[in-house]
Amino acid sequence: MESQQIIRTEYSDVMKKSYIDYAMSVIIARALPDVRDGLKPVQRRTLYDMHELxxxxxxxxxxCARIVGDTMGKYHPHGDSSIYEALVVMAQDFKKGMILVDGHGNFGSIEGDGAAAMRYTEARLAKFTQDAFLADLDKDIVDFVPNFDETEKEPEVLPVRVPNLLVNGAEGIAVGMATSIPTHNLGEVIDAVKAYMKNDAISTKQLMKYVKGPDFPTGGIVVNKDDLLxxxxxxxxxxxxxxxVEVEDMKGGKKRLVITEIPYTMIGAGIGKFLNDVCAxxxxxxxxxxxxxxNQSSKEGxxxxxxxxxxxxxxxxxNMLYKKTRLEDTFGVNMLAVADGRPETMGLKKIIEHHVDFQFELATRKYKNLLAKELDKKEIQEGLIKACDVIDLIIEILRGSQNVKDAKACLTQGITENIKFKSKISQKMAAMLRFTERQATAILEMRLYKLIGLEIEALQKEHDETLKxxxxxxxxxNNYNSMSDVIIEELDQYKKEFGRKRRTVVENAEEAVFEEKKIEEQEVMFLMDRFGYAKTIDLPTYERNKEAADSENKYVVSCMNTGKLCIFTNTGKMHQMKVLDLPFGKFRDKGLPVDNVSNYDSTQEEIVYICDAEQMRFAKLLFATKQGMIKKVEGTEFQVAKRTIVATKFQDGDELLCVQVITDNQHVVLQTRDGFFLRFPAEEVSEKKKGAIGVRGIKLKKDDELENVYLFVEGTEAKVAFKEKEVTLNRLKIGKRDTQGVKNRG
Structure with a gap:
């Protein structure tokens, strides 16, 4: 049996290390783009795979299914959906400053429709991507690293020749950080790069003469130009x-507003939300x-x-649309990318600086490799030219050799021992030959037609070209300026071929100010049925339908249309709602559930009282709980701005039974479930704060609880029903608070 070594370690240390490893993996290898090529790993791998295919x-x-499957199998083993989503976004011209993939089929719409399944759609690389992202990959200008199972090689970074991080922007959520970079105009960014290359001490303000601001594919207007610096x-x-927004004239002197460009943040579900907001x-x-x-949007725009x-x-x-809907929106900028293997928030100049450093690195590697190839060519060409001058001698050496090895030894080192010569002069000349190994191989592989005069001339011409x-x-x-000129020339080429006009206008606009139409203040009646549907109607409508309104509704409250209503619930909470939030109209309208316009939740609590917030200011409220606790509270305590507050405190297992407006000239009658009635004057109810539990109103027998609370004025007749029998409240004997009361057997 093998001996096992058990390593004891602190659990929290293991968790900490594991989480840091996971976080770094998400940051570096998934969510954030690289500052050099502006691509996340999934985008880079997808483009490289398309190039390889x-x-x-x-x-x-x-x-697309072929592209996704190949990418997943070779480079990105994280599920097909993430690869396909990345591919789709790279093909959507309303999301990217420059599309990187040329999509064919349904790749979604600006209104939020998703792309068709990958088995239906097709794609290929865009010309821009082919030219500016993947050119020269064969010239060993970037490092290649093993893929996840070390069966393939993939580029660590693509040799992107334009500042893609700025051109196409980026969005990504990592662990503890997120990136959000807006898109920019290709031509403007190229001009800024050229300006930096000519003067690396250039300031951000000077760079902004070229980069005016973001250039979103959806157009729109940036209105805070002064904040951009x-x-x-x-x-x-x-x-x-x-x-x-454009204004168009219609027949009959009417006008219409036409929205032709939307904020970039409104892409997708935002358009539907905007339409709903306007309806609201x-x-x-x-x-x-x-x-x-x-919404008359189409392929045209x-x-x-x-x-x-x-x-x-x-x-x-x-102005109201700007203020109350997402027609004016905020784009949060956080230019975070992976630079030198770690996440870093960078300004415009820093991103351009990294890009230019990367371009010089690419150019250095490219021209070093090209130079090495040309030097190889030069060596061989010089050997062939020299060979043509002594071709008769070389033929003599070849004819006199027993094998290739001897011939090669003679050509490179002048060894003539194993070769038969026609004359001593030839042997002496052969002994003087000193071709290089490569030259000797090229001479041995040379075809006879190369000895034609024109071919020798072409070889000489080719040699001159190689030297140039x-x-x-x-x-x-060896010369910084020469390398700069080459990079700038390439950039100018991309600008000329792929540049386009700016779509987004950048300006300083005044804050959108609009005057809200003042609502005419009037008294209305609030009606709520037993199902919790509420509405308001005007007083004349209520007067005409008074009998039906009172009998069909659980709560009928008079209030002002500009005021608020307070809902007290059995859980001891008070919710406020604006009267204006309720539908105002006809008596037979259904209304809205009060859940929709307040924090009240009909699945968790029950309403015990509804009253007008303004009228409550001048009143005192009687609170009674099922365990028989009562108190009086000043109405002013409930004049609060919050939508929900705790209106009273409870003992364990208790709940609020009722809330009523109470005056000192009234009498209180408490009725329990078992039929005990206790009558006492209202002045015996102690006045407390809303945070108090209160005092005991009635002594309850075991398993009994308070069921009803009645108020009436002394000298008036008040009758209530109890177990199908009538009880006259004003005939009950006056007792003391906190006693048992008298039993009514019903």
Missing amino acids: GIRYDKPYRK NIYETGSGKIKIRGK LVESKKTSDIVDIS IRIVIELKKGADVENLT KIERYEDIL
């Missing part, structure tokens, strides 16, 4: 973006100027049409 921009499309210096901040503004009577809203009433205040309504190339490559490698 030969799915170029000029080749036919291939099924700080955002680009620090790498974090908030960008305010608005949709573009109309329903809640915040505006009465909107007649209709329709966004077109959301809001038809207005004649004489509507267009400017005020536009060597001179150029050495100049690039």
Whole structure:
């Protein structure tokens, strides 16, 4: 039996180390882009796999399922959904500044529709990706690392020639950190890179002469231009973006607002949310100027049409849309990326600096490799040219040799022992030959047609070309300016071929201010049925339907339409709701559940009392619990701004039975479930704070509890039903609080 070694360790230390390892893995190998190529690992692997599969921009499309399967099997073993989602986003022109994948089929829409399944869609690399991301991979200009099972090699970073991190932006949530980088205009970013290369002491402010601000694929207007300098210096901040609203004239002097561009943050479900928000503004009577809203967006672009009433205040309504909907939204910037193997928040200049360093690294490796190839060529060409001059001697050596080894030894070292020569002169000349190993091999492999005059001339020409190339490559490698010129020339080429006009306008706009239409204050009646559906109606409607309203509704409360209502529940909470949040209209309208307009939850609590918040200010409230505890509380204690407060305290297992307005000239009658009635004057009820439990109102027998509380004024007749018999309250004997009361057998 093998001896086992048990290592004792602190559990918390193991957990800490494991979590840090996991966090770093998520940060570096999943969620954050690399500052050099602006790609997350899943994007890099997908593009590289498409390159390896030969799915170029000029080749036919291939099924996405093939691309996803190949990427997952070779490089990214984290499930097909993450790979396909990354592939889809790289093909969506409304999400990326420059699309990296040319998609064919349903790749989703700006309104939030998802892409079709990967078995239906097809894709290939975009020309931009082919030229600017994957060129020169064969020239050993980036390091290759083993894949997850060490059966393949994958590039550590793609040789991207443009600052993709800025051009396409990035979004990602890691552990304890997140990145959010807006998209930018390719031409502007290239100009900024060129400016930095010409003067690396350039300031962020000077760089912003080239990079005006974010350039979102959805257009829109950035309205806080003055904040951008700080955002680009620090790498974090908030960008305010608005949709573009145009005013169109209609027949009959009416106008309509047409939204042709939306904030980048509204992509997806945000458009549907915006339409709902506008409908909500109309329903809640915040505006009465909107007649209709329709989404007429198509492949041609966004077109959301809001038809207005004649004489509507267009400017005020536009400002209301900016203020009350997501037509004006905030894009949180946090330019976090992996730089030198660790996450770092970087400003505009820092990102460009990293990009330029990477370009010089790529160029150095590329031209070193090209130079090495040309030097090899030069060596062979020189050997062949020299060989052509002494071709008769070489033929004599070859004919006189017994094997290749002897011939090669003669060509490289002048060893003539094993070779038969026609003359001593030839042998002497052969002994003087000193071709290199490579040259000798090339001579031995040379075909006879190469001895034709024109071929010798072409060889000489080729040699001259090689010398020119060597001179150029050495100049690039040894001269900073020459390398800069090469990089800038490449950048200009990309700008010319792929650059496009800016879509997002950057300006300083005034804060959107609108005047809310003042609601005409009026007294209304609040009605709530036994199912919890509530509404408000005007007084004349209530007077006409008084009998039906009183009999069909559990609560009927008079209040002002601008006020609030208080809901007291059996759990001892008080919830407030605005009267304006309730539907106002016809008597037979269904209404809304009070759960929808307040924090009240009908599944967890029961309503014991509803009253108008303003009227309560001048009253005292009687609280009674099932365990017989009672108290009086000043109504002013419930004049609070919070939507929910604790209205009273309880003993264990108790719950609130009732809340009523009480006056000192009244009498209180407490009735228990077993039929005990106790009558005493209201002044015997102690006045307490809302946080108090109260005093005992009645002594309860075992297993009995308080069931009803009645109030009446002395001298008036008050009758109630108990077990199908009538009890006259004012005939009950007056007792003392905290006694048993008298038993009524019903």
